[in-house]
Amino acid sequence: VAVEADATVTFARARLGHYLAPGARHAGRLVVTDIGLDGRWLDGADDGAVANVPDLWRGAWPAPDPDGHKYGRGHALVTSGGALRTGAARLASRAALRAGAGLVTLACPADAAPTAAASVAAIMVEAFDGVAAFRASLADRRRNALLLGPALGTGPAEAALVETALDAGDRALALDADALAPFAGRAEALRERIAGRAAPVVVTPHEGEFARLFTGRPEVTGAAPKHLRARAAALATGATVLLKGPDTCVAAPDGRVSILRGAPASLATAGSGDTLAGLVVGLLAQGVPAFEAASAAAWLHAACARAFGPGLIAEDLAERLPAVLRALGRD
Secondary structure (H helix, E strand, C coil), X not given: CCCCCCEEEEECCCEHHHHCCCHHHHHCEEEEECCCCCCCECECCCCCEEECXXXXXXXXXXXXXXXXXXXHHCEEEEECCCCCCCHHHHHHHHHHXXXXXXXXXXXXXXXXXHHHHXXXXXXXXXXXXXXXXXXXXXXXXXXXXXXXXXXXXXXXXXXXXXXXXXXXXXXXXXXXXHHHHHHCCCXXXXXXXXXXXXXXXXXXXXXXXXXXXXXXXXXHHCCCCHXXXXXXXXXXXXXXXXXXXXXXXXXXXXXXXEECCCCCHHHCCCCHHHHHHHHHHHHHHCCCCHHHHHHHHHHHHHHHXXXXXXXXXXXXXXXXXXXXXXXXXXX
């Protein structure tokens, strides 16, 4: 039995238990009172974990260049599943555009193109069939950030698309949902594919996908606190790992870890994770480093849900982003 507080006041800095579940739920509203010490670090996080707050990534946020153009803000490419599976990629594409990417292309099988094109405007739609056509679409070097996974499918053809994206080692890459399936129980194979890349990889699993990806790796999936499991996963793969949940943890291969406190329960809705992945790739397209891009995306995702309130569906998230950014003082 533990108190479920309306508010908790602590001194100097927050503790890990104020950020990680289930402690965060019991703490209620958290007030950290300054007593003259450096409060950036989470007390008890000897591994260097920090709170995911805007000051962590604000300095990496891209400022639009008054003399710039859309290609200078990056071009994100998002892949889609078939004709009845375009919704997830459309959500991700819109989030990438809202996050500031100059252009977003939704690449989908030819049978899905009419459906996708009928429901987007600023997002471009490109039809492709097969690995060769997808590889050809990557010949445009301006497409500098890729997202694969939302409703992509998990068959051999889709796994080949993931391999092709990994081969494009100079493009930042976000792998979500179905794109993680080919590496279930084969985390070492993912590490080998990432090792030779010049551009970063971000993976965005929920706990179920995380467990499948690291099957047979008890040092990653064991009973350690969530931020340590995320950190072990990043070290094991060479990817930046965004482990989703109410206490989303972002871990970089260099050992850095950020912990988000109290993401709203309303985010447990269809398409929410696709929107989060879109925010990540939209920031990667603008050159934001992977750890900062993933941490910012997680914080903004939660802030948008909080700003909307009850009745949230995934379509609402990206539409709240301008107001959230304005409140942060971003142009």
